[in-house]
Amino acid sequence: MIEAQGLTKRYGKTLAVDDLSFSVKAGRVTGFLGPNGAGKSTTMRMVLGLDTPTSGTVRIDGKRYRDLKDPLRTVGALLDAKWVHPNRSARAHLAWMARSNRIPAARVDEVLDVVGLTAVAGKNAGGFSLGMSQRLGIAAALLGDPQVLLFDEPVNGLDPEGILWIRRFMHRLAEEGRTVFVSSHLLSEMALTAQELVVIGRGKLIAQTSTEDFVAQATENTVRVRSPQLDELRSALGRTGVHLKDDGGALVVSGMDAAEIGELAARTGAVLHELSPQRGSLEEAFMQLTGDSVEYHTDVAAEAAQLLATGPQGVTR
Numbered sequence: 001m002i003e004a005q006g007l008t009k010r011y012g013k014t015l016a017v018d019d020l021s022f023s024v025k026a027g028r029v030t031g032f033l034g035p036n037g038a039g040k041s042t043t044m045r046m047v048l049g050l051d052t053p054t055s056g057t058v059r060i061d062g063k064r065y066r067d068l069k070d071p072l073r074t075v076g077a078l079l080d081a082k083w084v085h086p087n088r089s090a091r092a093h094l095a096w097m098a099r100s101n102r103i104p105a106a107r108v109d110e111v112l113d114v115v116g117l118t119a120v121a122g123k124n125a126g127g128f129s130l131g132m133s134q135r136l137g138i139a140a141a142l143l144g145d146p147q148v149l150l151f152d153e154p155v156n157g158l159d160p161e162g163i164l165w166i167r168r169f170m171h172r173l174a175e176e177g178r179t180v181f182v183s184s185h186l187l188s189e190m191a192l193t194a195q196e197l198v199v200i201g202r203g204k205l206i207a208q209t210s211t212e213d214f215v216a217q218a219t220e221n222t223v224r225v226r227s228p229q230l231d232e233l234r235s236a237l238g239r240t241g242v243h244l245k246d247d248g249g250a251l252v253v254s255g256m257d258a259a260e261i262g263e264l265a266a267r268t269g270a271v272l273h274e275l276s277p278q279r280g281s282l283e284e285a286f287m288q289l290t291g292d293s294v295e296y297h298t299d300v301a302a303e304a305a306q307l308l309a310t311g312p313q314g315v316t317r
């Protein structure tokens with residue numbers, strides 16, 4: 001469990017993290033979502049005692065990082081996957097970490113196996129691909145078998161196979177009862193990876209909720225209807241006071257669910273050629289909620305445009 005209370009970090013004039021309070025529960029994958037520059041990395045560094053808050057506190061299982069007796073056995077983190085001596089083998093890197101943290105040497109081969117690096121354990125980490133470096137970073141985070149894990153943008157730059165591996169791995173860690181806190185600016189990725197969300201913009205908390213509720217609350221769910229008797233249906237629907245929008249030979253209805261529309265159509269004698277609920281997407285929710293709190297509008301707009309161009313991506317589980 002991670003708990004932040006009024007967490008604030010100021011760098012000169014920049015308020016990187018602004019009075020942030022949230023909690024991250026065990027047994028779930030919690031996404032830490034926000035546009036670039038929102039303050040995610042700064043927050044994670046404060047959780048790990050690498051940065052001192054200007055004010056406020058953040059505790060791991062009730063303790064500040066610096067008060068943990070055995071930090072590596074309590075919390076593991078992947079912040080920068082390239083933080084490895086390039087001429088050191090994966091095994092030597094982990095063995096060095098294990099030695100300096102009084103972790104039994106046998107644990108090194110265990111974690112290499114868990115992340116699927118056993119076959120390349122003797123190779124220099126400098127020659128690793130980004131995906132392999134990420135796995136090595138995750139192996140390092142797991143060395144002390146910690147209950148709390150933090151991952152900062154772990155899928156950045158990975159190919160689809162690497163992304164899928166990380167996603168499944170996070171779910172597995174959460175199923176083992178661990179606290180998994182993973183940051184990302186990738187909205188569609190978080191919809192697939194995270195069960196809970198902590199959403200921030202410009203250092204401030206925007207929402208803390210389940211991914212599903214976040215989408216449901218932030219976006220209006222609508223139903224798309226097509227019928228050869230569209231005019232009759234439009235009039236009947238109009239009399240109920242719901243909101244209607246014409247969309248190229250179809251009607252988009254908000255404020256009434258598909259079952260009710262189907263029943264109304266039957267009473268009206270309208271044949272239905274389409275009755276399809278449209279789910280709000282995480283991107284829409286994110287755009288609505290972060291609104292003017294995003295630091296770089298162009299980034300988010302470009303990303304949203306790209307996502308829309310590749311088709312609507314609702315929450316699929």
Ligand SMILES: Nc1ncnc2c1ncn2[C@@H]1O[C@H](COP(=O)(O)OP(=O)(O)OP(=O)(O)O)[C@@H](O)[C@H]1O
Pocket residue numbers: 011014015016034035036037038039040041042043185
């Ligand atoms: N050491 C620092 N000195 C000065 N400003 C900093 C420092 N670290 C971060 N900032 C500023 O604090 C704000 C939050 O940065 P942070 O890196 O935490 O955001 P982020 O959400 O992790 O974004 P990104 O995904 O782009 O890393 C930014 O405006 C950034 O420029």
